[in-house]
Amino acid sequence: xxxxxxxxxxxxxxxxMNEKVYSTSxxxxxxxxxxxxGAYFKSIHSTLNHILWVDLSWLARFQGKELPKGTAGSDLxxxxxxxxxxxxxxxxxxxxxxxxxxxxxxxxPFRFFSIVYQRELEKPTWVLVDHIFNHQTHHRGQITTLxxxxxxxxxxxxxxxx
Numbered sequence: 001x002x003x004x005x006x007x008x009x010x011x012x013x014x015x016x017m018n019e020k021v022y023s024t025s026x027x028x029x030x031x032x033x034x035x036x037x038g039a040y041f042k043s044i045h046s047t048l049n050h051i052l053w054v055d056l057s058w059l060a061r062f063q064g065k066e067l068p069k070g071t072a073g074s075d076l077x078x079x080x081x082x083x084x085x086x087x088x089x090x091x092x093x094x095x096x097x098x099x100x101x102x103x104x105x106x107x108x109p110f111r112f113f114s115i116v117y118q119r120e121l122e123k124p125t126w127v128l129v130d131h132i133f134n135h136q137t138h139h140r141g142q143i144t145t146l147x148x149x150x151x152x153x154x155x156x157x158x159x160x161x162x
Contacts, residue, residue, distance in 0.1 A: 002129065004103060008101075015094070017157060018088075018140075019088075021140050021147075022048070022087060024147055037146050039146060041139075050139060051139050
């Protein structure tokens with residue numbers, strides 16, 4: 001079980017790391033960011049889009065809103081500047097959302113339609129909230145590896161040094 005304080009900490013960490021990853025990625029040309037580098041979502045650009053789409057999707061579910069357009073594998077934004085702006089906007093929404101999380105909500109079950117399994121599922125809410133932050137970290141790790149292979153270092157990524 002996670003606490004509301006843990007959610008707020010991870011929301012801040014998410015924003016901090018996204019700023020580092022996007023700032024480092026901005027040193028690349030558009031062609032370099034969009035080049036197929038063998039990652040699951042092929043390019044740095046598409047992986048960044050995927051993370052944003054998933055974040056927006058989970059926020060929509062938790063807030064009882066309609067899911068964003070697109071799919072987990074499609075680019076929401078082709079322009080990197082617009083993608084970066086929307087990432088910053090989403091990070092602020094996540095921080096605002098996390099600031100309102102209460103323990104009772106985290107402890108309750110949450111029903112949702114799984115795009116992966118194409119059916120309704122029910123999980124403890126705290127597991128799904130933890131998943132958002134774990135998912136971001138997983139894919140940012142892929143991106144930092146790709147950046148490192150290109151000679152770019154995002155710097156310290158450890159939560160304890162935020």
